[in-house]
Amino acid sequence: MAAFISLILVGLYLQEATAVIHSLRYFYTASSGVPDFPSYVSVGLVDDVQISYCDSRTNINVPKQEWMKEVSSEHPNYWEEETATCLGKQQVFKANIEIAKQRFKQTGGVHVYQQMYGCEWDDETGEVKGYDQIGYDGEDFLFLDLQTLTWIAPVQQAVITKNKWDNNRAAIENERSYLTQTCPEWLKKYLSYGRSSLMREDLPSVSILQKSSSSPISCFATGFYPNRAEMFWSIDRVEIHDGVNRGEILPNNDGTFQMTVDIDLSSVPPEDWTNYECVFQFSGISIFHRLENPKRNNEVNQTSGIVYLIALKAAVLGLCVVFTCILYMMKKGET
Incomplete structure (x- = not known):
């Protein structure tokens, strides 16, 4: 059974909308x-x-x-x-x-x-x-x-x-x-x-998981539409490439899409894991997932941790709406 790593979604903010x-x-x-x-x-x-x-x-x-x-x-x-x-x-x-x-x-x-x-x-x-x-x-x-x-x-x-x-x-x-x-x-x-x-936009459910303590860490997003999305690992909001394996965007059987980006942190001390973020970019929005120190996890076979979602979007009259919700980690499903 895959062991999930707890994470904190430290922020989601609206970037300038991109053309489709x-x-x-x-x-x-x-x-x-x-x-x-x-x-x-x-x-x-x-x-x-x-x-x-x-x-x-x-x-x-x-x-x-x-x-x-x-x-x-x-x-x-x-x-x-x-x-x-x-x-x-x-x-x-x-x-x-x-x-x-x-x-x-x-x-x-x-x-x-x-x-x-x-x-x-x-x-x-x-x-x-x-x-x-x-x-x-x-x-x-x-x-x-x-x-x-x-x-x-x-x-x-x-x-x-x-x-x-x-x-x-x-x-x-x-x-x-x-x-x-x-x-x-x-x-x-x-x-x-x-x-x-065709013109709808579905945000993804995103999970961080690791099969074993020596396995790469996977950032897995599923349920998003359309398939124009980017996902990568970063340190201090700067994309990193070493030890990263980016998977293709694949279709789900319900018409949505999924993607995975792995990173190998086997040579990185656990206390430094908090410097790493998985970034999912979609339709002008960026979602940041910061890793926690794995030594803080008491149970490695269950999903744990609280995920905070903060979404900033321009609204009518220029007001900002801030949402806070709890997201459940989910196992990677078959397509």
Whole structure:
């Protein structure tokens, strides 16, 4: 059983609000030599939340969020058109994976041809970035440079395709128009449909734990949304890197996210542990968790200690609201 270390949350304060980068991305995947798996799959995501799905077995594009069904009220033929796109891309990708296999002189085995296509929009500055990236067997194959409106070929096998596509100026101009204008327009529509879900902000539950006295100390945050968050260890509010292992942000099964940042304090005297803080930053807010001297803990197999939460937020008429609450430590759950 993991032994929890007591901690004191010494403060949470509001920093200047940061802009949010929203995204609309489509992933198209063709494969060969993979048994019991569709030869083509397409997935659409808004802010990393899946909105649509189609594959070569069902041959129909369907919504994956309830609010995506609202699109039909404004665009009655939307899902029929998305299904037609799915069917058309199946044929193109089936041909492309065979061409790639020929270029790499491959006959059998498992092979995957993928495309990531979409845009990002900064809701504060209005800046838009578009991207079209193609990969083959897990490596970069081609990607579009929107600054020069040319295709970049990281591998020699893609040069033939690069030259062919570079010469099709009409196609490149159409793609530039879609990625920089049409794509962000649809992104804003999807955000309006799913506002109550996509634009929400959920603060995390944060725990400090250690499996044994010689194990690294883990700062674990779970239940936050969206997934744009940072977490690190610091001394005197200065981020430290030595002995720190930062995990990836991972999804929970309820649509929220979790992350872990470990630090090795095995060479640090226990009386100096109080100099260390775990800092979680989210949506302009920073939460500080200061370690206590472990020698003060009487029970190492139970959660102990009082956590003080002080939240400062700007409110109407410029007043500040201060909250104090007790947070319970919780075991790390399975995702």
